[in-house]
Amino acid sequence: MTEQALQTTINDIAIAGKGILAADESVPTMTKRLTSINVESTEETRRAYREMLFTTPDLAKYINGVILFEETLGQRASDGTPLPELLSKQGIVPGIKVDKGLIALTNSGNEKFTQGLDGLSDRLANYKEMGARFAKWRNVYNISDITPSSLAIEVNAENLARYAAICQAQGIVPIVEPEVLLDGNHTIERCFDATEAVLHAVFAALYRHKVTPEHIILKPSMVVSGKDCAQRADMQTVAELTVKVLLRTVPAAVPTINFLSGGQTPEEATAHLNAMNALRSLPWNLSFSYGRALQEPALKAWAGKKENVDAGREALHKRAKLNGAASVGKYTEAMESA
Numbered sequence: 001m002t003e004q005a006l007q008t009t010i011n012d013i014a015i016a017g018k019g020i021l022a023a024d025e026s027v028p029t030m031t032k033r034l035t036s037i038n039v040e041s042t043e044e045t046r047r048a049y050r051e052m053l054f055t056t057p058d059l060a061k062y063i064n065g066v067i068l069f070e071e072t073l074g075q076r077a078s079d080g081t082p083l084p085e086l087l088s089k090q091g092i093v094p095g096i097k098v099d100k101g102l103i104a105l106t107n108s109g110n111e112k113f114t115q116g117l118d119g120l121s122d123r124l125a126n127y128k129e130m131g132a133r134f135a136k137w138r139n140v141y142n143i144s145d146i147t148p149s150s151l152a153i154e155v156n157a158e159n160l161a162r163y164a165a166i167c168q169a170q171g172i173v174p175i176v177e178p179e180v181l182l183d184g185n186h187t188i189e190r191c192f193d194a195t196e197a198v199l200h201a202v203f204a205a206l207y208r209h210k211v212t213p214e215h216i217i218l219k220p221s222m223v224v225s226g227k228d229c230a231q232r233a234d235m236q237t238v239a240e241l242t243v244k245v246l247l248r249t250v251p252a253a254v255p256t257i258n259f260l261s262g263g264q265t266p267e268e269a270t271a272h273l274n275a276m277n278a279l280r281s282l283p284w285n286l287s288f289s290y291g292r293a294l295q296e297p298a299l300k301a302w303a304g305k306k307e308n309v310d311a312g313r314e315a316l317h318k319r320a321k322l323n324g325a326a327s328v329g330k331y332t333e334a335m336e337s338a
């Protein structure tokens with residue numbers, strides 16, 4: 001039963017030409033986004049914004065999963081339809097962020113640790129009743145001369161694998177998200193080494209916890225130069241090194257890899273994904289699970305005004321469509337202005 005549920009969700013999500021919309025910003029993060037467009041963050045403005053995103057015409061042509069925050073899972077559209085149902089009616093699978101955010105990793109400088117395992121099994125049973133079929137847990141790793149440390153790599157891998165095992169036991173597909181952060185002035189080679197160590201530890205831990213690789217979605221960061229690196233690597237190098245690190249560390253049994261955007265511009269995130277898919281044939285579906293890179297233009301176009309709802313939807317539609325094309329290597333820069 002659970003295995004069949006897992007497989008059905010994978011079949012619905014690992015589809016060439018489609019990807020995931022990450023709309024699971026916690027209340028503090030969503031408040032930051034709304035403040036940036038001078039909109040007060042209330043339960044109602046957060047709901048209205050998400051309703052706008054989820055009622056974008058033809059969204060399901062390019063998006064087959066949406067990650068929600070707990071608050072959104074319980075909210076309704078203006079016509080009374082629960083928001084998760086609004087998605088599933090379109091053939092889009094609702095998912096849920098289940099980690100409880102980052103805390104300091106004690107005795108490890110400024111490294112972070114993701115919490116949220118206590119009571120997870122019961123919470124998942126509840127989320128499942130509300131319509132969620134997959135979950136998300138995010139770890140972060142920052143790059144400096146001495147980090148990520150082996151302590152951060154090991155302890156976070158162990159927790160990510162515990163989370164994934166608990167999800168699978170509930171028939172919920174886990175998104176496994178180890179994010180190597182963009183911040184810093186490090187070179188792309190440094191990012192490659194950190195990402196390789198992180199992914200290696202994550203897959204070893206998943207194996208120890210008997211997580212079936214056929215029923216996970218990997219959500220990694222791309223291998224890129226640090227944001228403040230003097231000479232940032234070009235698109236082709238990003239594509240080649242990212243594919244190289246994934247081929248070294250991710251079993252071919254994993255059905256789909258859906259990248260996070262992690263602070264890349266919307267155009268960069270699309271171009272990078274496209275370059276990877278244009279490179280060579282790969283053992284997994286290689287797609288997107290973008291938050292900011294899908295939403296930023298829509299948030300700006302909307303600006304919290306009713307009269308801009310269609311403009312917001314159009315902006316999301318455009319990024320979803322272009323990333324859909326990039327996920328099969330068919331995006332061109334000319335499509336940006338079309």
Ligand code: 13P
Pocket residue numbers: 022024138177260261262263289290291292293
């Ligand atoms: P970004 O694409 O904005 O990095 O967000 C994806 C996400 O879900 C982060 O956890």
